[in-house]
Amino acid sequence: MSAATLTHQDHEDEAAYDLVPDGLDPVPTRPRLLLVGTALAGAGIAVFFAALLGMYLAARHAVITGPQVGDVAPIWFADSSPIPLTPANLALATMLLSCVTMAWAVHAVAHNDRAGAYFALAMTLLFGGAVINATVFIYKAIELPVAGGSTAVAPLFYTLTGAHLALIACAMVFVTVMTLRTLGGEYAGRDREGIVAASLIWYLTTALLVVIWYAVYVTK
């Protein structure tokens, strides 16, 4: 229950030290506070990646439509750093699969299916870890040094995909915390706002990977 939706009781002592007024009569005037906050944060995250992707595509466009050097046509990823599509495909497939387990976790929480929720959560986190692993594998495979390149491909590639890795890690933490808090009783089975908010971020993370997969790994 958010402090923002609670009613008054006398609590001057708490006022001295903090913190958040809790323990008050639970009369929510506006439910979905966490969901709305998550949606706003999700919008910011989407804009962040849109900006990174825009800069990536703009820089790539400038290179591949630029003048050719000698007899060599301008290329974005150098031949010495071929980007492997198979692990990228695997990462995408795994992430899409994790959406199924995420939806399963939400469904399980809604029905107070504790065992199902834990299992679905574990599977979701496992899949998230697998995507991180696949991306790290790509990093090792392409052998693209950050420094010393003639184009901006390396900083852009690592910033974009690295930021997405960080988002996956944050989403995994968020999913874990929200599921545990829900199962711990903070949200009742039918009031599964926390886990729904976490799933929102998870689906957003997957959607962003779809875009990155096509814009970076497929079109190269």
Added chain:
Amino acid sequence: MARDESTADLAGVLGSADHKVIGRLYVGAALMFGLASAVAGVLAGIDRIDGELGNTILATDTAPQVLSFHRLSVPLLCLIPALLGLAMIVVPLQVGARAIAFPRAAAASFWGWIVGAATFAAAFALNGGPGGGRSDAVDLWLTATALITASLLLGAVCVGATVLAARTRDMTLDRVPFFSWSMLCTTAIWLLTLPVLLAITVLLYVDHRFADTLFGAGGALDSHLDWINRAPQVYALAIPLLGGALDAVATASGRRFPNRGVAFTLIGAFAALGIGAFALPTLVPAAADQPVTKGMALLVVLPVLGLVGLVGTALKDAKPQITSGLVAGVVGLLVLLLATLVGAAVPFQSLLELQGTQWISAHSHLVTGAALIGLVGGLYHWSTKIVGLAGNEALGRTAPVLIGLGVVLVAAPEAVSGLVGDAEEAVNGLEVANVVSVVGAAVLLLGSAVAVAGLARRRHDDEPSDPWAGQTLEWATASPPSFDNFDGEVPAVDSAEPLLAVQSEEGDS
């Protein structure tokens, strides 16, 4: 737990997630950084009087850094955090919430910002900053900028979620006070644009620290961040002014504000025309030449003009109280109208050739000046809720006028230099005009000092909780408000002016 005053005060400030405490911290710290930023601006202005930067009171390599600090710190260290702090205090009270949405996130927002802001300033001192000569310090500055941006975004989420999801019963969105509506629009625009600043900052960091291929070694990094000070993005700083001004006008008039729906639409339109993230040079190298930029520059005049008209309608035959909030609102709106008119001239490049000249600086100064006036007006209008005492009204009415005069004195000579100067003068300013600009900056500083002086007085026991006979929910709280904002139940909301009906009933009885 027994209350120990000595620890309660310290713990209450450092550990608090009370939105009033966080908001006060935000406002206070932002004003301190604003002072530093203003001093930097004045120093750069004095140095630039002869039309060349870095040859009088500042060294050649120091002067651009001082100017960069001024340009970047005005939005990131002063105006955005101060407005966010004001919103954190006032918005939950206005919408009848017991606390801000995600109180601990709001606290994290402040502490992240203050660490980032201190690091930002320290990085400049260590020869960091956009053109800094010390690579590690430049990296530190970029890290600080990213931290500041992320923290401000977190605060924006808290304020936006409060308006959207923490409103009291029966307070529909069309009943929220103007300031809360304007902050909802502002947070929406910040959420759509500040992540772009964060993205470019992260990319700059990676490139600068590891590669130096994308932006070039020792490149002028601030050109990639300066869009936040340029049209259309700079207008996002002035959105809260619109809401604050309308709230002050409605309160001063003592009547229902006419055409609320139109006012909401105009504020929203102004906000939409302040989305400027697409003008990122990395994405669109010649953003100023794009038809959409030119169209936005021309269209943005209309909502401000419409709001000025609405204010005139509201005050007509009303015999309003001449409050500090009213004066600030009207002066701020007029300065903003002037700013939009100045900005509307920029698209006529083939005729006037204003791009890259002092005209652009004049425009930025006018918009940020209007935002500052709005901030001062807000601090005075809600002073009993912010600091628990009514500000000195004489000083409160004088300060916006002085700041308005100062900002016009800063901007007008710049505009003249941009318009009539030859190639070099248009960029660096005419010598006489530069002198007048410095005088204007001094007047602006004086106005800011007057504003602070009017709020810095000892609190009396009989401070009024509602000095203006206000119409909206924040005036139903004590001054300063209690920990959970409302002593007892939140008043019922059956209109956009819930306290107006109560006052009428009391008057009848």
